[in-house]
Amino acid sequence: MKNTVPETGGFFARDREIHPPAYTPGYKTSVLRAPQRALISLEGTKSEITGPVFGHNMIGEFDNDLIVNYAKPGEMAIGQRIMVHGRVLDERGVGVAGALVEFWQANAGGRYRHKKETYLAAIDPNFGGFGRCITDENGYYAFRTIKPGAYPWPNGVNDWRPAHIHFSIFGHGFAQRLITQMYFEGDPLIWICPIVKTIPDEEAIKRLVAPLDMNNTVPMDMRAYKFDIVLRGRRSTFFENRKEGN
Amino acid sequence: MVQPLNYLKESPSQTAGPYVHIGCTPNFTGITGVYDTDLGSGPMANDKTRGERITIKGRVIDGSGTPLRDAMIEIWQADADGFYNSPSETRGKADPNFFGWGRCPADMVTGEFSFETIKPGSVPFNDGRPMAPHVTLWIVARGINIGLQTRMYFSDEEEANAKDPVLSRIEHRVRVPTLIGKREGDVVTFDIHLQGENETIFFDI
Numbered sequence A: 001m002k003n004t005v006p007e008t009g010g011f012f013a014r015d016r017e018i019h020p021p022a023y024t025p026g027y028k029t030s031v032l033r034a035p036q037r038a039l040i041s042l043e044g045t046k047s048e049i050t051g052p053v054f055g056h057n058m059i060g061e062f063d064n065d066l067i068v069n070y071a072k073p074g075e076m077a078i079g080q081r082i083m084v085h086g087r088v089l090d091e092r093g094v095g096v097a098g099a100l101v102e103f104w105q106a107n108a109g110g111r112y113r114h115k116k117e118t119y120l121a122a123i124d125p126n127f128g129g130f131g132r133c134i135t136d137e138n139g140y141y142a143f144r145t146i147k148p149g150a151y152p153w154p155n156g157v158n159d160w161r162p163a164h165i166h167f168s169i170f171g172h173g174f175a176q177r178l179i180t181q182m183y184f185e186g187d188p189l190i191w192i193c194p195i196v197k198t199i200p201d202e203e204a205i206k207r208l209v210a211p212l213d214m215n216n217t218v219p220m221d222m223r224a225y226k227f228d229i230v231l232r233g234r235r236s237t238f239f240e241n242r243k244e245g246n
Numbered sequence B: 001m002v003q004p005l006n007y008l009k010e011s012p013s014q015t016a017g018p019y020v021h022i023g024c025t026p027n028f029t030g031i032t033g034v035y036d037t038d039l040g041s042g043p044m045a046n047d048k049t050r051g052e053r054i055t056i057k058g059r060v061i062d063g064s065g066t067p068l069r070d071a072m073i074e075i076w077q078a079d080a081d082g083f084y085n086s087p088s089e090t091r092g093k094a095d096p097n098f099f100g101w102g103r104c105p106a107d108m109v110t111g112e113f114s115f116e117t118i119k120p121g122s123v124p125f126n127d128g129r130p131m132a133p134h135v136t137l138w139i140v141a142r143g144i145n146i147g148l149q150t151r152m153y154f155s156d157e158e159e160a161n162a163k164d165p166v167l168s169r170i171e172h173r174v175r176v177p178t179l180i181g182k183r184e185g186d187v188v189t190f191d192i193h194l195q196g197e198n199e200t201i202f203f204d205i
């Protein structure tokens, strides 16, 4: 069924039990940046349930191809070639069409292209490390990249981030705004990472781990990882916003 | 036994980390040639946009009083008549010359963010009462595990603020000023305090 009626319902209450709390001393930077007072509950108004629309025409031809989008003509980023694909859904299981998905990651050696980055792994001159796409009418997205490397970071004296890709997702309402990270199946660093461990629920962590998807792996070319992202669901408005009666 | 509800669960949030700008505002970090411009950067109003021009600026300040120099702030607001440029806006058509959304990285030295925009009109609360003009903000940074949602109201709207349905039900009145941007001329200053005596009110929406 194609959903052509604009949706105006409020969003499902956010289940804070599956999200990291603000204050997580194992991740040291959170200590001075965590609000300490209770959040004030606010049922979404027009100001939160609306959101902008990003058109498909803002996306450049190579925005979803990190292997070439920063590379010199005829060259490619170094690393294990992969496709990351999946759907942006909401909690009702409905595909979120037209969602803006932005992603960024370290290169194959675990190094970011950033002036504050100090890790000694080499910069890949052909890898920028970011891209974006807009989901199709079923909420589907796909991009091509290289598998990022794990990297050390200043927190504990020997903390390493598991290989990961950062995701920013913009659904239909400003209240759905979400930033998260995707991890790779089988990485032992996932379970000892202080940032992963800010999430208090093991089942919730597993929902951030993308499985290897051999069905979509392209023979002799690239492997595929499947990563579905779930945004907050939206209430039916069947009995809301009635023009007359109750 | 009952039928299963079969709802999915939201994907858990993870911090935006120190390199959020690589993904969201690459030109700002000096990575040019991939995107023409950074999404949401530049003035939010053009020559034809209706409404009063203002600049909203501020800093996100941590518990030691230090401004964050790696935060990213997004703003979402109604047009001058109080309409959102969104398919979920069903009350009327928003100004086609106003997108209503902006994104700004904090300055890497001073921590300041700024938005050149227009002052929004009043938008009704769910029960129809008018809300005072406000903008909605979303703040992410390294060390922030889940994006923070807040609002900024305007100091030159004292009367409307006093009747605002959201502001008026905040129990601790002493905290209300943390949601009010100070207007001086065309500039509205809004510092966001993550902790401390003046901790900004954040919403669970």
Ligand SMILES: [Fe+2]
Residues within 6 Å of the ligand: A105, A106, A161, A164, A166, B017, B019
């Ligand atoms: Fe990272």
